[in-house]
Amino acid sequence: MPAFEYVALDDKGRTKKGVLEGDSLRHVRQQLRENLGLTPMDVAMATSTAEKSGKPSTFNRWFGKLKPMDMVIFTRQLATLVNAGLPIEQALSAVSQQTNRRKARSIFMSVRSRVMEGQSLTSSMAEHSSTFDELYRSSVAAGEQSGKLDVVLENLANFLEKSYESRRNVESSLYYPILLFICAVLIVGGLMTNVVPTIVDVFDQSGEELPMVTSLLISVSEFLRTWTWLIFITLVVFVVVVRYALSIPHVRIGWHRVKLAIPVIGWFARSMNATRYANTLAILGSSGVPLVDGMRISSAVVSNLWIKRKLDDALAQVSEGSSLNRALDSTKQFPPIFVHMVASGEQSGSLDSMLHKSAEYQQKDLERIIGTMVELFRPLMLLFMAGIVLLIMVAILLPIINMNQLTL
16 A cells, blocks of 8 residues: 555644555545544655656755665664565565654655555665665665575665764764864954954054054954955855856866865875775675676765766776776776775685775775874864964063063
8 A cells, every 4th residue: 555644633733744554545534534533634645756757856855865874774674674584565664663753754654555566675765766875776676686685685784884883983073173163263253353453452542663463463353354244255255156166067077186186185085985985886796786787886976076987987997898906996096905905806706895895994094094183183273273362462462561661
């Protein structure tokens, strides 16, 4: 039976929302009245027209997606139930009842409805392409075709958990430096626009020649107070122009190529994309997806367009019979140790295992470097703030010392 989303009122006039299965809209409305004691206000099928066509709307792409943790829990629970021998429709029903998130329940029930109508799990998930991406659907398809859906779902759950943990670790490491930087900017801006003018105004009115540091500080303070609106407008215009420029394909590709040439940023971009590519290719390979198809799907998770273009060339080489390690080495965008581990995996026949190991190594190396940079950023930011405060103090104290010397 298809799933329907409903909005109804209880006997106290409170709004209730949820998902219910039924043969038709009329059947669902009848269930709401007779079984739940609710007055239906709006009832609609859980799957939108946009998703049925395989092209989710902009709203669904941004707000219809489930949170990464929801996907981790769903995949892990589904893998456990399928491994226990439950039919897929019963497993989906149990998972949908387990969650208390209305959006997640609506999606899971919609997938279950399509499965009960005779569709495969892959095609049912394809109707929610904003939630189940190509990597997810390709892995599930390989599991259905090979009869090892439980193993594939278990691998997918492990992959999603690792990806979620890695992203959370990086984000949590960046929270403190970003907060510290914002506080530093606000404190320095407040001193320059409110505190400093009040203090140095006394020296300015005395008519005495001020030290160069004090004069410079007064000039900067006056500029910030007078032209704050211009600075703000300039920043907004700059952001808009940059975003527009990056929306042009060849400009964006050029910028991505330039980023790879910047020492620290280039290394970070290569390591991050190599980790994503290796992780995705490994999970697809272990799920039984052919190498060429796996390379095509894996390139979609690469964020740098220049690296993605090089990976398209590598895909063409592998399609023509070249080895994976030679194709990746020709791109010049992957760390040497990554290419050597891929070559070792191809020679030993354990490519999937080596891809997993190389991705894990790259991820740990990336987290180690980020952690080091964060630890260095903290004292540097404190030194920056101390230097600004020292400059302000010197600019204020020098005129006082000069006035005392004139008095003596």
